[in-house]
Structures are given as structure tokens and as C-alpha cells.
């Protein structure tokens with residue numbers, strides 16, 4: 001499903017994801033927000049190596065520990081539209097994998113995968129992962145726009161994309177947002193152009209599961225301390241009721257008050 005910020009709501013996005021597995025929202029970020037996020041990410045990419053395996057992409061650069069390195073996605077991560085979608089689909093959640101992904105010229109298409117497959121959960125299970133992709137360049141088929149298998153979030157266990165799956169290429173202008181469920185088969189596209197393609201994923205997971213990145217170690221405490229409380233919660237300073245995640249018997253937020 002494809003919509004615009006002005007025409008949508010968390011409820012509509014959650015319904016669209018239930019139906020197709022993904023929703024593209026155009027004009028989610030202002031051109032100024034895109035320009036400043038892009039400039040800051042490009043600064044970081046200068047010192048970021050290419051991937052170490054085919055999944056990361058040998059011609060792709062990934063900025064991990066995003067919230068340790070840039071402030072340009074703080075407000076996006078806690079944007080009311082984003083949190084509204086997550087409230088509907090996951091209930092209680094935290095950030096899992098926030099990553100800048102720059103697919104370089106010559107990169108091959110990434111293997112199709114489901115983000116939630118890192119968790120060995122029995123099927124069927126409730127939604128545990130929601131991802132969002134924030135393109136900072138226009139995404140098109142030639143430069144490596146994300147490839148999706150629409151409806152594949154409804155496939156039962158054991159079914160995988162065949163050799164010639166029905167693919168939707170998530171072509172979208174910079175400043176869009178794409179929400180997709182953790183059980184939707186998808187992957188980065190091949191980049192056959194001369195220019196890199198930059199996007200940021202903010203992946204969220206139910207807060208009773210371990211996030212992919214350990215933010216408590218990745219984001220220095222001095223940095224975390226200065227962040228909005230909601231973002232601190234999303235970075236692991238949270239409790240899944242009644243007490244999963246406590247520190248020395250207390251809310252993990254208290255750890256931010258102590259020494260480094």
C-alpha cells in the first residue's frame with residue numbers, strides 16, 4: 001500500500017501492513033530534515049567500511065550504533081506516527097536495529113529474508129518485529145530500492161520465495177517512510193548505477209525480546225543521559241512488565257544517574 005503523510009494515520013498504516021505486509025508513506029520527512037540527516041550520515045560513511053559478507057553487502061556501508069553517532073534520527077525514532085503504528089502492531093517495543101545503509105554501485109541484490117527470523121520462535125506467533133526504512137536518496141529499481149514480496153507475511157511456516165517470486169520494488173522519493181512487518185520477505189536491491197543509495201532502517205522489536213544491537217553498550221551512558229526519556233526507553237532503559245529488564249532490582253533508568 002502507498003499513501004502520503006497527509007492522508008494516513010497509525011490505524012490505516014497498521015491495517016495496510018496487516019493486508020500487504022508493508023506501507024509506503026510519502027512526504028514523511030521535510031526536505032530540510034532529509035538534507036541534514038543525509039549530510040550527517042555522509043560524514044559518518046566517510047569512516048565506515050564496506051560489508052564483511054554477502055548479507056551486509058561487499059559494496060555496502062552500514063552505520064551501526066546510529067544513536068551513538070548522530071542526533072538526526074532522534075525525533076524520527078519517537079515520532080508520534082511511528083510510535084502510533086508500533087502501539088497498534090507490537091504494543092510494547094524497543095529499538096532493535098537502527099542502521100544507516102548505503103548500497104554502493106555494483107552491489108548485488110541481497111538475499112530475501114525475514115527480519116524476525118533471527119528469533120527462534122515457534123510458528124504461529126504474534127508480530128514481534130516492525131521495521132521502517134527512511135530513504136535519504138530517491139529509491140528506484142536501478143539504485144537498489146528495497147525489494148519486497150507482498151503478502152508473504154501471511155505465508156505459513158516452511159514457505160519460502162521460489163526462484164521467481166512476485167516482487168514489488170519499493171521505489172519512493174527521499175523523505176518517504178516505509179513500514180514493514182518482520183515476517184515479510186524482503187531484501188536490498190542491486191545497485192547498477194554509478195551512485196550510492198542511502199537509507200536508514202529503524203527496526204523495532206517487542207520489548208520482551210533481545211534487540212539485535214545492544215544499545216546499552218553501543219550508546220555511551222553520557223550520550224543516553226541527554227536523550228529524551230522516550231528514546232532512552234527505546235534504547236533499552238525500559239521495563240517489560242512486571243520486571244523484565246531491571247537493574248539491581250530497580251528501573252534501568254536509575255543506571256543513567258550513576259557513574260559511567
Ligand SMILES: O=C(O)CCC(=O)C(=O)O
Pocket residue numbers: 055101103110144145146147186187188189199
Ligand atoms: O537496504 C535495504 O533496502 C534493505 C536491507 C535489509 O533488509 C537488511 O539489511 O536487513
